[in-house]
Amino acid sequence: MFQTTFLDYLKTELPANTSTIEAVATALDISYDAAHRRVSLKSKLSLDESIALAKYYNLSLDRLFETTSTEFVTIEKTKHIESEAELQQYFEDSYQSLLPLLQQKDSTLLYSAKDIPLFYNLNGDALSQFKYYVWLKLLDPQLANKSFDNFAPSPSLIIAGKQLGSLYSNLNTQEIWDITTVNSTLKQIHFYFQAGQVKSSTALQLCDLLQQLIISIFNKLMAEDHPFLLYYNELHLMNNNVLVSTPNNQLLYVPFTLLSYYKTEDKHTCKEAERFLTKQLQNSKLLNTAGEKERNRFFNKLHAKINALKQLIEATELLDFE
Incomplete structure (x- = not known):
């Protein structure tokens, strides 16, 4: 068979x-x-x-199981990352994996955003370089004692990141957020500021860039000519799963470490994920069509979180007890 x-x-x-x-x-x-x-x-x-x-x-050998069993799934795993060169290769491999799918007409990407989607942190600015620093700090032993001010990502890494991020700019996307979606970035800024790895002026700059990112997402949401839908879910916890759908097939990306992920084209698995994500959408508020009060309430909460961190950094700098 x-x-x-x-x-x-x-x-x-x-x-x-x-x-x-x-x-x-x-x-x-x-x-x-x-x-x-x-x-x-x-x-x-x-x-x-x-x-x-x-x-x-x-x-894809997944097809050997699709008509015979729904209990076994063939998956592909990304390579482990332990260096800047491997992070660059990760960006390049991810680009090559997504490009042929997203170039197909009527392709869509559905992102369950536990954290701010990766694609927003790849434009080469100081905030994206800080994210590179955080990732490599946890993965590359050589960066264990290096401060952010002494971290300089290679031009080739920045180019690879921008190339991957460019796939997202005009894509038909649906994102599911919660108020906590910004938490990990805020915690990272706060942690490395307290650890003395990020200066107060730099930490405040990162907060400002994060606010600019939130504003750009708001503007994208309000642009009538952009195929972007943003949902606010107060009930379910997101998991950073990504489902890419094209007229011919689907591909599910499931994270398993900081950056690495499993991916599968198994039809049964992708359909199950689609049904679950559809239920999440049904229990979410579509901010594109929500009233101005509801939409502003969501974004104001995000800005309030960022402002709270800025005030904490400024207060710590002012008191300077340590």
Whole structure:
């Protein structure tokens, strides 16, 4: 059954007028007769041959399970990050993974935002560089004792980040936020300020940039020509899951460490995630169409959090007990 499912999938992915037998023979470097026996199911495809075919024609082995079981899912894991070079590679790989999906007409991206979506922190400004600093500080032992003022990300890292962030600028996106979505960034600024790794003037600058980011998201929400929907959910905790949907398939990204994630194209799993996220949307307020009072109330709460941190930093600097 697996072989039949896999070969049927292969046929749908081959260019028009391409012989399946010829395709198998080419990929496996076997004779036409040997390929015919495998396509006609007279001979079994070995595991190595199945993997070779999948790699040669860029096929997902998830399909072997989609029609036979809903309990097993094939996933792909991003590489572990322990250096600036590996963070740059992560940006580049993520760009290459998303680009062909998001270039398809009518593609959408649904983001359950426990934290401010990654794409907003990749424009190369001081706030995005601070996020690079935080990520690498936790992942790269060489940065253990380096302050933010002495941290200088390479131009190639900034370029790779901007390239990934550019995918998000005009994309048809739906984001689900809560008031707590900004908390992790605020905590990071506060923590490294208290640890003496960020100067008070720099910490205040980061708060100002965070407020500018919130304002830009508000402006994007109000722009009638931008395909962006922002939902406010007071009930459920977000989890940073991302569901990309195209006319032909879906792809689910599930975080498992600070930046790394699992991704799968498994149809059953993506549909289950879509149903759950749809329920979240139904229990959320769409701020695009909400009344001015409700919309301003949400954004004012975000700004109040940022202002509270600014006041704490200024008070600490003024008192200077330590």
